Amino acid sequence: MMRYLGLDLGSRTLGVALSDSSGTIATGKMVIHHNEQYDELVKQLGKWIEEYQISAIVLGYPKQLNNSVGEKAQLSEIFKQKLEEKYAIPVYLEDERLTTKLATQVLLEHDVTRKKRKKVVDSMAAAIILQSFLDRKEK
Numbered sequence: 001m002m003r004y005l006g007l008d009l010g011s012r013t014l015g016v017a018l019s020d021s022s023g024t025i026a027t028g029k030m031v032i033h034h035n036e037q038y039d040e041l042v043k044q045l046g047k048w049i050e051e052y053q054i055s056a057i058v059l060g061y062p063k064q065l066n067n068s069v070g071e072k073a074q075l076s077e078i079f080k081q082k083l084e085e086k087y088a089i090p091v092y093l094e095d096e097r098l099t100t101k102l103a104t105q106v107l108l109e110h111d112v113t114r115k116k117r118k119k120v121v122d123s124m125a126a127a128i129i130l131q132s133f134l135d136r137k138e139k
Contacts, residue, residue, distance in 0.1 A: 002055040006130025015122030017130045026130035028123030058133040060096030099125040
């Protein structure tokens, strides 16, 4: 039984998604506002890791469209290192190019208001990141 935590790290928020206990379906759970308090954010995630017995974390890796590693991707690499050092579980970087755009499109198609979209788009992006990892892992 493998349970995964999916994360979409933004400049002000962290989208959180969780896989089911079989590690096949991702669901967006919440958005955490962090104001760049990354150490505090790592600590907060410990509750999820413990409560859901997380086996691994899948962290969005925002490479640039030309495949280069920019400032945001470097931030993900640092956050990955902090998580691995604190919890001693694997953290996988998952290419997240266009996931927020895709999440926004899905919400627009379902007539979700702008106010509600703002609240859930990051957790939905985290679910898309995690689901793409889980789908590839199954093959």
